[in-house]
Amino acid sequence: MSADLLELRGLSSGYEGSRVLWDIDLAVAGQDILALIGRNGVGKTTLLKTIVGVQAASGGQILLGGQDMTALPSHRRARAGIGYVPQGRHIFPHLSVAENLDAGLSACGTRTRGRRVPDYIFDLFPKLHEVRDRKGGFLSGGEQQQLAIGRALAGAPRLLLLDEPTEGIQPNVVDQIEQALRHAARELSLTIVVVEQYLEFVWRFANRFAAMRDGRIVKEGKTSESKASDVAAFVSI
Amino acid sequence: MSGPLLLAVDGITVDFDGFKALDTFSMTLDKGETRVVIGPNGAGKSTLCDAIIGRVRPAAGRVLFRGEDLTGLSEQAIVERGICRKFQAPGILAGITARENVALAARRDRSWWQAFGKGIPAEEQASVDAVLERVGLADRAEVKAGELAHGEKQWLEIGMVLATGAELVLLDEPTAGMGPAETSRTAELIRDLGDTRSVIVIDHDMSFVEQLAAPVTVMHQGRFLKQGSVEAVRADPEVISVYLGHSA
């Protein structure tokens, strides 16, 4: 295993007046797939947002490949190699599918010039090719989720953050997404942090997990060493 | 198993610049019935809700509620007739407390000239408390709605829909973002509703659908595909091929 790609040191964050994350310490090694689990409202989304920088950290440090990201604006972090698939997907509604993917290239920063959206994205998600000229906003939830992942991959990230990728997705598309992600992770040597409620799904897919409770990480481990049913307690009441 | 006909969706077509999100789709719902609608992403489930509630105008077809044609009525006129819908993304008033959210929804008289007073009548107050209890937010009642967690927001919105007293409730993916325990609670909640109201539930979570134990309508590409019990639908090869796949 390679050295830690993502490292969080004493990270805290919150919204006006309320603190949501408390001193999070977390290390994710290169090419790990980390499942971040926890009940509703424990701060999973907030943690991802703080890592990409669309939410400000109130304390602590975020390191990517040893480089301090904490003070950087989100576009700089994206260019440093953080890809983000948010909860709710956030597709650019009036850009076509092709343009959404193009926008994803921005994460290549100055290297964007002359770049094209890599073909493997359409291989991973053939559906996107079919609807490439439709406006992103007109896609259904499942189509949008595929597009959001494709867009993040277009930026050639080192680290991919996925927030509930199966939420509202029909079962056979969930399968497809899983296949695509596995494939991408392998081919592109991606490191992935995935927030998920659907434990069966992540357990098939992730090699490590971290469980959150009340804004803190309370348990970490390898998925191979604990059963999904053992950690289910962190997800259900 | 249930009362007289409440809702009839009669051959509606919704056309987005040539793309038919709904294509001569029809269904009926009886008083007191709970119905689950499933179907692939993009099948037109949310659009169906939009059409019933008056957010989109069908290019053809009608929506009849208690025999009255709803086509062309404004949203609030439709709400007044007793239909309320929960959106896929939680729709709550972030700036006021959970209780105030429910109280607003619980107001029976929603005209502006009735608003020149403080507080709400005692019987409405009681129903607000009952609703908060029912969706499990009694102890979160004084928290600003915007500060609730995602799942709590979903419940709050279900609570608001209930509080409107609507006879027909449309729930578009009510368990989105919920864990298994919350999902079960939600299912329980919806089953309780069954005695008094008609409910249309849209969801992808098949275990949740199972817990609802209600007839299922399957949509595909804007059209009606199948209808039947959960078991029947799960076993249907056509449904498996377009929707369920083999993992579910």
Added chain:
Amino acid sequence: MDAALLLNQLFNGISVASIYLLAALGLALSFGLMRVINMAHGEMLMLGGYLAYLTLIWVPGAPGILLAIPVAFVGAAAMGALIQLSLIRRLMNRPLDTLLATWGVSLILQQAARDIFGAIGVEVRAPDWLNDSLQFGAVVIPSARLFIILVTILVLGALALLIRRTRIGLTVRAVNQDRMMAGATGIDAGRVDLVVFALGTGIAGLAGVVLALLGPVTPSVGQSYIVPAFLVVIMGGLGSVLGTTVAALLLGLFSALAQTVVDVSAAQMLLLLFVIIFIQVRPQGVISIRSRALDE
């Protein structure tokens, strides 16, 4: 009403529409992107006008007017950038407040112009070929107005290319639609804002140059075009270039034709009435963008 009068006014209407359009484009662009209206936008016209005046003192004649165009564009764009960086950036997500704060800027810029150039208007002496007119039977086409239409078409073409065909345009549209996500995909939204704002004020500076061909440049010259420009933005629909163009044409022609039957002041009244009636029919503006978002 005779046909020559009508034809003359049709042409005038198009030239008035061109000015409205140049004045409104920047407003529409930054409105689309940042949901803010810059009340000091009129003063960018003024600035463009004074820069043309200064340029023509320095280089008289035809080269002067051609030089004035880039000078005014750059000058007004720089002023716009300054306003964006110092004020608008700080008021992100507070559109109504931005409106008020920029009104303060507008007052200050007007008074500054008064102190520098005097309260009475200065006159830009255009080269003779711009003071000429072409005559087609009873229809007289002043070359200055023709020049204005030409400049507008060029600006519009360049802008359309920029937005539709370039990467900058793509990033502009992405930020336009989802600012948070644009940042997370690596787009520097702050820079996009700045560029668009400066571009918009630069175009207003151009409007100032062409205005100077028709009338005096005064400290309040922007004020007389800004309200119609706002109406154009309202009619055009959410920051759409095409919508803005169509709306400017509608309003320009409407105002010019109204003036053949009523006084200028009555024509102004009718213009507002027209817009209010228009929004009864198409509240989303000429170009409506459908979206699935619950709150627009």
Added chain:
Amino acid sequence: GGEESETAAISEDAVKVGILQSLTGTMAISEITVKNATELAIEQINDNGGVLGREIVAVVEDGASEPATFAQKAQKLIEDEEVATVFGGWTSASRKAMLPVFERTQNLLWYPVQFEGNECSPNIMYSGAQPNQQILPALGWAEEEGYESYFLVGSDYVFPRTANLILKKHLEDRGLELAGEAYVPLGGTDFSGVISRIRSADPDIIFNTLNGDSNVAFFKQMQAAGMPPSELPVMSFSIGEQEAQAMGTELVEGSYATWNYFQSMPDEANQSFVGAYQEAYGEDAAITDPMVHGYLNVYAWKAAVEKAGSFDPAEVREAARDLGGIPTPMGEVNFAPNGSLVQTAYVGKLGSDGQFEIVSDSGTPIDPQPYDPLAFPDQSCEV
């Protein structure tokens, strides 16, 4: 009221007067020059021993180009500063707003600008031209020159509208043709519609009552449309030397104006006034008709005070009528019993140097006529 101000405003060795002009806003550019001329007169008088042995102390207030502010500041000058009299006003709107204040407090205003008539308050001295001292002489000249068809262009406010109302009656009376009439909002710069209408009306001459910056736009767009003043003559009523120079004389060269004073008047009195003003306010300063009226108002007030032997506004205004000749840059003038100035009208043609060449005059001084008998037959002045 007047009684009190007698005691407070006038000390042993000084008397307070008010100057109320727009120092800011659209009118400032014109009104400041009137303020300057007024101050020049006060300074000269003080240098020569003041009035009734007292030094004049001027309190300057800004009317900010808003009628309501004029009224407010007039009230302030009279009730708070307790001035003996006020010099000021330009637009008719400002005068109309101040009028009730002066009537209520029984104070006295000296108004320096040509206007539309239809007013004679006992509490205002009108030294600017009445319509029969500016507009009608201009029409007389144009008729003599053989112009038959008239197009009236004006800013949208009371002076142009009323002036044109009078003009129309006289056109009809004299059997001349009204080719058209158009108004543009004050400060308006879009003349496309107006010019199209002028073109299709094809008049012999334009009578222009546009105010301020609108003139630049109008002349410019006329020129661009192929109708410069050399092709289609224009007679203006609000363009003086200062406006012409600010606009750029090339644009308006060859157009006409009618006033009661032009800077180019050769008399010695005028030369020394122009010299004194330019010494104080710059060599290139243009001198206009309203400035001279602002200047002469102070001298007229001094003469009236001395004649009455009192600063009491009621006595001063009685004394001011028929002073028997006040020497001014425009010659000796006199106030008529109706409170307006008796004065001569001159038609000037603008040269490339920004000065008017006088091409015609009314010969004798004209008695002011606040109500035009043709347009307002039933009205008369009761002072």
Added chain:
Amino acid sequence: MLLALGAAAPFYLSGYNLSLLGRFMAFGILAMGIVLIWGHGGILSLGQGVFFGIGAYAMAMHMKLAAAGDGQLPDFMMWSGREALPWWWEPFASPVFAILAVFLLPALLAALFSWLVFYRRVSGVYFALITQALALAFATLLISRQDVTGGFNGLTNFPSLFGLSLADQTVRDGLYWTTLALAALGYAGLRWLLATRFGNLLRAARDAENRIRFLGYNPVPFKVVAFAIAGMLAGVGGALFTMHAGNISPALVGVVPSIEMVIWAAVGGRYSLAGALVAAVALNILRDSVSSAFPELWLYLIGLVFILTVTLLPNGVAGLARRVSRR
């Protein structure tokens, strides 16, 4: 406390200063209306001058008719070449009608206008810009119909009010007391209104208009009613102003004054009724003294005030005061 201060004013201020305070207080009544619609309703109107103007003109028309005497035309109609009183002037001869008109006309027009716009779901910046165009159009209309509106000059020269001479100091004092009473009444009324469910729904409509629609509320009437109330307050302010100042003209109702009215509320604090009232009075006193001493400076100053309060003090002086007192 403010009331006490206001009530004490006639005893220590000169006639001129009292009349100034009266007209500024009239502005304050209008500013409280802006707090209602802007602070609590999220509706930014750049056209309050219109409603101010309607109230002011309604009162001025009455006084003008009274000054002209029976059967006589007001002076400006005469010199504009008009021969008969327009029919819509006639009812204003009645003082009762005029007073009713001061309250109801602006409210009705505000309701009609805002209904047309809100009904089509136009709001926010669009609404602000349309109201600005409305202010421009209204001022232009007044100017262009000189024969019936007094044009650019506006209406002036009305020496008496309901048969009482305005030159009389006791009448002027009475006018001041009336203004003070109406300001207090407006303040109390708005406070009550904002505490009702109406206030809650207005704020909900401000924060999430579509949400309350799907709860079965129609947000439009809430916004329309609030806008009409603000219009009425502006109209009352306008009428009082006219009585104090003795004139009304388009210059007071157009684009620039309308925007300045918003700054009163902004400086005072957009959520604070008392703040707006005080700021309207204080800013105008400041303007009066600054513009006398340094006329050039006023525009720079007001421009800076705009920028600084909006960027640094979004809740105005009232918000600052509250923050300071909490410490």
